[in-house]
Amino acid sequence: MEAGMKKEEKIKIKIKNSLKVFFAVLAVLLAAMAFLSGAARGQERADEDGEKCLGCHGKREMTKKLREGRMTVARIDEKAFRASAHGFLSCRDCHEGLFPPGGRHPSSRFRSREQFEARYSRICRRCHPDRQLREKGVHNDVLEKESGGQTPVCTDCHSAHSMKPAPRGRILTAEEIYCMGCHSRPLSMTFKRDEAMPVDVDVREIKSSVHSSLGCSDCHYGFSSQEHPVRNFKTRRDYVIASSDNCRRCHFDKYAQNLESTHNIILSKGNLKAPVCSDCHGSHATARIAREKTVIARRCRGCHTAVYEKYARSVHGRALLEEGNLDVPACTDCHPAHNIKDPFTLSYRERTPEMCANCHGNKAIASRYGLSVDVVKTYLTDFHGVTLGFYRDQKGESYRPGRPIAVCTDCHGSHEIKGTLGPDAAVLKANLVRACARCHAGATANFPDAWLSHYGPSLRNAPLVFIVNLAYRIFIPVMLTGLFLQILLHIWRYAVNR
Template sequence: MKAGTRIRWILALLLSLLVLPAAAGQARQADESGASRKCLLCHGKKGIVKTFLNEETVEAYVNPEKIRTSVHNFLTCSECHSGFSAESHPSGQYKSRDQYRLRSSSICRRCHSADKIKDKAVHATLLKKEKLGVTPICTNCHNAHSVTAASGGKVFSNEKQYCQSCHQHELSMKFRNEERMSLKVDLAVLDSSAHGKLRCSDCHYGYSSEEHPEKRFRSRREYIIASSESCRRCHFDNYTKTLDSVHYSLLSHGNLKAPVCNDCHGSHQIAHISHGVKGGLITTQRCKRCHPAVYETYAKSVHGNALINEQNQDVPICIDCHTAHDIQNPMTMAYHEKIPQMCGNCHANPAVVGKYGLSTDVLKTYLEDFHGVTLGFYKKEREELYKPARPIAVCNDCHGTHNIVSTVSADPASVKKNLVKRCQKCHLDATEKFPSAWLFHYKPSLSKYPMIFFVNGFYKIFLPIMWAGLILQVLLHIWRYAVNR
């Protein structure tokens, strides 16, 4: 043999040493696919459904693509589903879907023994529970056929990534009332939220790369209510305010429908406090979820219409009157008494209503008139004499509450006609002339209410003259008396 030929042989041998194992692997995978091919003939198509004794069902469909890309792609079907082969297809009976999944988990544990998995925090927690009799179900976290390493093979740089390794998947949580809730968290949404910079465990305290306690809730609603408790760790002021709210009062009386933090603010998608053009609208629509009828009325009002159709940011939204956190029952006397001040916040402020040509005297003229003065005293009497208060007309008794319309464009005759009905709520025998006893927030002048203007004018001149005359007479009298003596 020539030396050149020998070298060529050695090279070929070395090359084959490199290539062969790969080829062998290829051959094994191809072989397994071959063995599983018969199973996939049926289970690769949708439509086969397994029914359990409790009527629960599970689809016996296996996506061939996912199984090929899974970490178990080297296994044949029968290696997990022992007893099943091309020849044998026993029909097992299981009580429920959970019982089936429990059985399946024991198959996983044949290879993934406790010793092998215990190093992971999540697994360690689950194994602790197993000792107490709660057997973990592998497929709750790892999918059955498309099983991947929970990490996806990544090295975690932070806690969020660690949690995401599972929670990016369509995991779900089952409550005792059989409700389910997705545990998938969209990282893009989370990152763009106001809490984008927080760690998962800042809210989900008790959870970390070491701990993953399993919590059982009666229902999805109870879980949501319980999770809203996390908010107070940072937002203690607002949390405390909510304790005084009508919503919390409902909740504490057992009404679980009463909203908690995340019902309005959301959970992973918590928005930045926004003064943008849509901010007000979004807020009102949160309230709409539970108060649709009020929203519809508001939407038609001068305020709602401007907000929705003109994106006007000057108009009040729900929380401007009702506040956001310490929302009070609007049917109470304390709330009723606050209304003029609430309306006055905008309507007595030239910076807000000035540009719409509205008078800023409305609050002052109200407070100085009969009803306003009475209101002031009723408020004091309630606070200082503990006297049960009587309602007295405030802004909304004449203007309406959620259905406020503009009085600028309205026809004065129709305003008075409508007003008489409002007057009659308290002044039962009021007739159509009665509303004009109210000066409609005007100050008397030559053009508006001249009669009152003249009465006031007359006394403004006459009183000082009389005063001066009398004083003069008294002084002269004293002077003369002194001179005489």
């Protein structure tokens, strides 16, 4: 008995499976037909439809009899329609039910005008999503009704065929209409080994981005109303990385710079977490982040969290993030975005004073905070700065520097940099001995005083050095004058005696 039952069940399952396969094949075929027919429609379909439809519907006496017996006007004023906000659409974009595959005009299917309008209002909402409606308070009522299960009628307020463009609104280009026909609805893209990625697009995001004037296929090349190639990516990350190649077509300079960047280098070594264009710039909502230092810092934080936390507590980070001060450096001021270099190399280290001098050697900036621009000069003319200068010159030669020389960040720190005025000064000073001892083994508490803290020697600061310099400035000319006089007298006497 049991075995018989099992047999029956097996047969049932077999039938079920074969039905599943049948429907799946059917679905694929239907989809392919739909796609082919969609592709067959040319770009001129708007005009074609317009001619065909308006042949009848442009006539004044055109009316339509509804099933309940009432008559309604079915005439379209072509002129008003072409001038309207929807003028670039073709008839079938909204009246898709009226274009059956046979090409025959369908007979009346509407009971009443109300039913007709309610049906078409749902079609409006394909292109005009909730987000757009919410922008204007007047639509609150509509949205409320909708969530209550009713169908609000758009044409109650907006006329259907002579819809005026909204003030400051933009007319979408035909390509966008085509693409947005699907991509304005929740869609997702699947990957072999990864979670799906939503591919629905908010047009307004693009329209408020720096790329507002671009069409879809400007970036998504290979895609058009005719072509929608199927692409297979293993993971979502693979897709994002491959897509960043799209930017190259216009931003070739940045692309070339980026090739040598540390991000690209680690990416090409196989670390897929390394950022590509869209990771920093976004994709559809690309903004000019160069003008927004805070935005930059936060973008970098995505991966460099620990560094960001340090920076946020530093004298620079606090000024930027708490006071909105744009004089201070954000990440990209020292790590220039596209040709970002590995900061652990000697050549990066050797450019440090240059980077700091961009602001600390700039009188206009430094004077705003009571800072001295001498900090750069006093470093560059002292032992470490002079040595650094030679090390940099020696780069091209065959000999390499013996060891790295102290630069700004060795005493001041980099991301965690503290102010030198106020309470932080003591911390800096206390850390100095340790900083010195990194190269000068056995440095004691006295040792940091050897560095005159970016001040030139004066009677108040480093009097010993000041006095020595002053003494020689007087003594050397006096001594030389004496010697020259002696020589002249000697020669003169010798000449006289002869």
